[in-house]
Amino acid sequence: MPDPLMLLPGAPSPRDPGRTVTLGVLGGGQLGRMFVHAAQALGYRTVVLDPDATSPAGLVAHRHLCAPYDDEAALAVLAGECDAVTTEFENVPAAVLRRLAAVVPVAPGADAVTVCQHRALEKAHFERSGVPCVPWARLEREADLSRVPASLFPALLKTATLGYDGKGQVSVPGPEALADAWAALGRVPCVLEQRVSLRSELSVVLARDRAGRCVHLPVQHNVHRDGILAVTQVPAPAVAAGLADKALRLATAVAASLDYVGVLCVEFFELDDGRVLANEMAPRPHNSGHHSLDACDRSQFDLQVRALAGLPLTVPRLHSPAVMLNLLGDLWFASPGAAPSTPDWASVLALPGVHLHLYGKTKPRRGRKMGHLTVTAATSAQARTVAAEAAGLLGMPPLWGGPAPVPAPSAAGPDDDAADPGLIQAMSGDGATPTAASLGPADERASARPLEP
Ligand code: AIR
Numbered sequence: 001m002p003d004p005l006m007l008l009p010g011a012p013s014p015r016d017p018g019r020t021v022t023l024g025v026l027g028g029g030q031l032g033r034m035f036v037h038a039a040q041a042l043g044y045r046t047v048v049l050d051p052d053a054t055s056p057a058g059l060v061a062h063r064h065l066c067a068p069y070d071d072e073a074a075l076a077v078l079a080g081e082c083d084a085v086t087t088e089f090e091n092v093p094a095a096v097l098r099r100l101a102a103v104v105p106v107a108p109g110a111d112a113v114t115v116c117q118h119r120a121l122e123k124a125h126f127e128r129s130g131v132p133c134v135p136w137a138r139l140e141r142e143a144d145l146s147r148v149p150a151s152l153f154p155a156l157l158k159t160a161t162l163g164y165d166g167k168g169q170v171s172v173p174g175p176e177a178l179a180d181a182w183a184a185l186g187r188v189p190c191v192l193e194q195r196v197s198l199r200s201e202l203s204v205v206l207a208r209d210r211a212g213r214c215v216h217l218p219v220q221h222n223v224h225r226d227g228i229l230a231v232t233q234v235p236a237p238a239v240a241a242g243l244a245d246k247a248l249r250l251a252t253a254v255a256a257s258l259d260y261v262g263v264l265c266v267e268f269f270e271l272d273d274g275r276v277l278a279n280e281m282a283p284r285p286h287n288s289g290h291h292s293l294d295a296c297d298r299s300q301f302d303l304q305v306r307a308l309a310g311l312p313l314t315v316p317r318l319h320s321p322a323v324m325l326n327l328l329g330d331l332w333f334a335s336p337g338a339a340p341s342t343p344d345w346a347s348v349l350a351l352p353g354v355h356l357h358l359y360g361k362t363k364p365r366r367g368r369k370m371g372h373l374t375v376t377a378a379t380s381a382q383a384r385t386v387a388a389e390a391a392g393l394l395g396m397p398p399l400w401g402g403p404a405p406v407p408a409p410s411a412a413g414p415d416d417d418a419a420d421p422g423l424i425q426a427m428s429g430d431g432a433t434p435t436a437a438s439l440g441p442a443d444e445r446a447s448a449r450p451l452e453p
Pocket of ligand 1: 027028029030031032088089090164165368369
């Protein structure tokens, strides 16, 4: 059944036949920029609302409304000029989405975004949906400090709202450090999470349409540094058999229980003891899905456009193994205190299979996501080798915090080069379990080599 709200690209707007169908996005960062690129490639007109005059998405959209997210006049123009609106940043107030939804189709909906914007609501929602997460406690007032069970330590204290990319997080080794940690975060509502022993971090990016049909990207393996995603690999290496299926099932269940429409990312921890726990989710495309621009025949941004416009969601196929490296502002500073200088892109672009994406941010800052680089190759091993070379040329730290995660020889045999034809990935469609072939090479699923968390 086609979506009754289907908005055909390049067609006259059903709301105003004098203009072309227009898609709007709240937030003008890199995620909005890549959404705009995908929408424009299909032939949609695009409008971005973002307060920054040089926002990455505002610079490429047909129209940039440069105003705060809750500016009444700008929201009226957005609602009047768009046929559907989405968001790219969970810090956009959910109330704004709710107000817009009274006038224009909005996806994801305000209720789902509200849950994703608040870590305590998010964890409670995971638990309600039967999705296990790390032991945690809510911290809202002074009295809560003494009620925290000792078993939660060592722990991480995170602000309940407005945190991303490692912002708003403090490590808390023991109960005696909790009061100071909470003070350091401004005594705002927080969640305290037990620090668990991680074997790996995984994520699932899925898209769900208004009829509840769901497709997903391959399960991604992520390495974070200082709370910021550093490296993503697909197919995910060294994921125990059955575990990828489980992550896909859990992510699909979360989306269904939110009655979610749009692109959703759920991040998971794989523990040393084999359990899979949900970490957090994002109501938008995700950094760990950026590889899909170059390694899949349907990117997460294509999926975001399709879900919003009510176009059919087709199964993304991973056609090449890939390694994605984040390019942080640090790369622009050759030494502490130095003036920013452009990294040596020429050397990196001379490597095979390198796809450079810069977001057009005018001010490099340490820890700021300035772009990413995806290496695609015929095999995972080749992608890792070229990625390590690119990282070396750019002066990045070793990618996996040590030697590259070369697959351990497995008793079953085929090496990862030989096994890569099994790349076809994967839809859950109606929630169906993906096939073994969809989960990548057997040795990458089953081998148990350790990876840096
Ligand atoms: N973003 C949203 N949540 C997490 C991230 N990284 C993206 C969005 C947002 C941008 O980061 O695209 O607009 C903000 O980046 P910056 O560098 O301006 O803080």
